[in-house]
Amino acid sequence: MTIFNILEQDTNDILAKLFKEDLFNEFEIRSLNIESFANFAITGRITWAEAKPHALLILKGRPMPTIIKIIFSPTEEVMQEIHPNAASLHLTLNFTGEKIIFTTATSQKEFALDKTLDETWDEWVAEYFKNNGVAVLEE
Numbered sequence: 001m002t003i004f005n006i007l008e009q010d011t012n013d014i015l016a017k018l019f020k021e022d023l024f025n026e027f028e029i030r031s032l033n034i035e036s037f038a039n040f041a042i043t044g045r046i047t048w049a050e051a052k053p054h055a056l057l058i059l060k061g062r063p064m065p066t067i068i069k070i071i072f073s074p075t076e077e078v079m080q081e082i083h084p085n086a087a088s089l090h091l092t093l094n095f096t097g098e099k100i101i102f103t104t105a106t107s108q109k110e111f112a113l114d115k116t117l118d119e120t121w122d123e124w125v126a127e128y129f130k131n132n133g134v135a136v137l138e139e
Helices: 008-020 048-059 076-082 116-131
Strands: 003-006 028-035 039-047 067-073 086-095 100-108 136-138
Touching: 003 008, 003 116, 008 048, 008 086, 008 100, 028 048, 039 048, 076 086, 076 116, 086 116, 100 116, 116 136
Parallel strands: none
Antiparallel strands: 003 100, 003 136, 028 039, 028 067, 067 086, 086 100
16 A cells, blocks of 8 residues: 655645546546535446536535545456456545545455555556646655
């Protein structure tokens, strides 16, 4: 697992890319939770592009949410291109009102002691951020 921190001054830029542009549109989401004036949840296996309009309806005209949590996953096809032993690959966005943190997670199809799946996924995510103009501090 790797943690990617977004600089506080870049938080609004990332939220704009997430909700108004096409950042993560090709990813599926496993869950979306928004806490604002009420709690909202979307679960399933739909693309971010499909879920985004619903999230925007929740956010539109409301105070800034206190929490947004989205669990992204690449499609099955992309996941197998990243690593053949990947059973699941997740990238979790946590927004806590002021700060955004992304964390990675993996699970294997077949048990292996090596960490190549984790390393490959973390490298892929870092490259995705770089290619999409997302500045992160990696822990």
